[in-house]
Amino acid sequence: MNTRFDRIVEDNAWCPGCGNFSILAHLKEALEEMRLDPLQCVVVSGIGQAAKTPQYMSVHMFNGLHGRALPVAQGVKVSNPSLTVIAEGGDGDMYGEGGNHFMSAIRRNADIINIVHNNMVYGLTKGQASPTSQRGFKTPVQTEGVHVEPFNPIATAISLDASLVIRTFSGNKEHCKAMLKIAIEHKGYVLIDIFQPCVTFNKTNTFKWFKENVYELPDNYDPTDKVKAFEKSLESHPFPIGVIYKSPNKDTLETILREESNRNGAPLYQHQIDYRLLGDEINKHI
């Protein structure tokens, strides 16, 4: 499907068969089908193979540093709330290097979509363990297998009362696209963790493995029940996919900061300095 979000790229750095291709396609189609304007979309990313995604799209891009997509994305959203802001990267980028920002972004609740390509391995640095690698996973560094507990982003996000928590699988096109649409539609912070195979460096968690180890949440599942959602987040082999948790409504960061600073919704680039008031404030020091 052609979309207005396509970019002609001569040299794509991803391996043939990489799950990133499907996520990129699903995302562009979701944006297209939701009739979003590329000129109103900003994708902020860090470093890693997943973080290259905005290089292959027609959107505003801030391709920053490893782990730092979330703070930049929050700054963009506060500065101009009318923009649709996506922070995208891999499990190492978002959960490892950017772990502190991940926790704080959830708590701040800016209206941003945090897309995490989760392939349980490091791609860019060639095959070391990632925060979500399963115990026993062998790599050139973890030669005897990973000996630390895998990071559970879903449980973490629920414990911090994330506005919306979603997990999906890149190999399930319909599900993944539907989930991306829900994420984009939602007002507030969204974690959308997307399981994705790495064809080159992860021979354990393959396409087949993911397919066999996920199941869709039933229609009658209630994501607003926090305790149930937390139980779901602890399930593994198979892992549930779908909207796992939805918090009660809450104000977004950009709204709160604007109320606290007595601003309207206009973007910061339209800022005017009140020189008369400045003079008055300075004159209090006479």
Added chain:
Amino acid sequence: MRNSVSVLIGGSAGQGIASIETLLTKGFKRSGFYTFSTKEFMSRVRGGSNTTLIRISDTPVNAPDFKVDIFVPLDTNAFFHAQERITDETFVIAKKGDYECDCVRYDYDLESLAKAIGNPIVSNTIAAALVFGLLGCDGAVLREIISEFYTNELLAVNLKALEVGAELARENGNCRYCIKPNSLMRPKNDLFLSGTEGIGFGAIAGGCNFISSYPMSPSTGVLTFLAKQSRNFGICVEQAEDEIAAFQMGLGVWYSGGRAITTTSGGGFSLMGEGVSLSGMTENPMVVYLAQRPGPATGLPTRTEQGDLELAIYIGHGEFPRIVLAPGDPKECFELARKAFELADAYQIPVILMSDQYLADSYFNVEQFEIEDKQSTAHVVKTDANYKRYALTPEGISPRGIPGYGGGLVLVDSDEHTEEGLITESMSVRNEQNGKRLNKRELIYDEVITPEVDKEGEIAVVGWGSTKHIIKEAVERLADERIACIHFSWVYPLSESQLTLLQKAKYLIVVENNATGQFAKLLRLHGITVHEQILKSDGLSFFVDELSEKLSVLLKEIR
């Protein structure tokens, strides 16, 4: 009759030194004196031993003396803490029996006097009124100020305390340290404010509309100042989870058209290194306020030093231009903070605004700020469909578009990038883009601020940043016609035009509040011969009397 008096108040945290400071400084200023105050304190919330120094004069005074004329220790520890600052002429107001000193001691138990009129906490007010009287000031001024502060019972007991203090001064013959106010000489509407407040007002005048910081002494004052003013001036304030995020949020704000600042001290600034580099690579503006304290590591958290100049100049991997500014008083703080936003925006670079605990926490008498009423120029262009963020232009600067303003896409990349902003490994593109970034330095030279020169002479005493007025007064005291003072407020990059002054000097003395002479090293890199250095890194600022003595020793050797 003297022309300047130093009053030192010492006590533990929580004893109310700040309230005496406010009362006296306001009182002196309203009485027509030039007033200056500075403080040194320990890194603790309660207890310890801290001092505030107030200097008043009939001529401009903007620097501290070490030896003091009047000393009010509010407890015994305060006396021992500041003992070295007493001379045999110092008038010490303290209860007899606590300690012995070779000084003029005024034996009064302020606390008992305060208790006698109903509330021990007003001993501070008694002390203030006594000091005020000793200097021959009109007590009505203090009554006026007290009435602005308090109401009801607190007002009544404080007014009583003023009477008690004034009576004590009368008993002592008043006017023991009288100096004549010189209100005529003082410019109209001059201000009394701190370096912190100067930076805060300058940021507002520079169009700052976002701050995110992680609190760290001695930078936090600017964060709280802007938070307090956020409603007045539409400033979005967010406390970041760490300094890394604080800087990155600021970059996100600038990228989409806002004007952000982050505030920190050396330790936090170290964490911002990658962000400074990202600002350089993406040509995304950013302003950092770096208030120094002694390092390495945690160092002396509440003390002062100029130890992070090299950090500011070299922080961040790779090669890219930046500007480092170092104001010397609140007026320069205002002007340079405002300019920092303009420079960052115009040249699409990180600008580092340096201060330190001494400047941040000291109150100066400065001329009224010049507030122009034109809106600051936003160097942002409306994009079209062919827009390229990193276009090569004859001017050497790629016009900066922002998302959501115009018909083009704004792509910025931390990787080396094409004109469009997409990742590339083309060596020719690398050379073009890297060259463009580095060449901005040539354009920046046009903006450089010429160092301020005071007096003429073949011996130049050179300083940068917060030492400005200390050096100036120390040199004035020497009354040696051979000496000129040179103050740098624009410390990096240094241009030829700034250095010709130094090349003319026959003998160059560089004064710095650090242990290794970082600015002198920078001057030497530019081929300047530095003959002598006066350095200090014990955690305190220089003092005029101390520096003037050190200079005079050096001068004796120069024939």
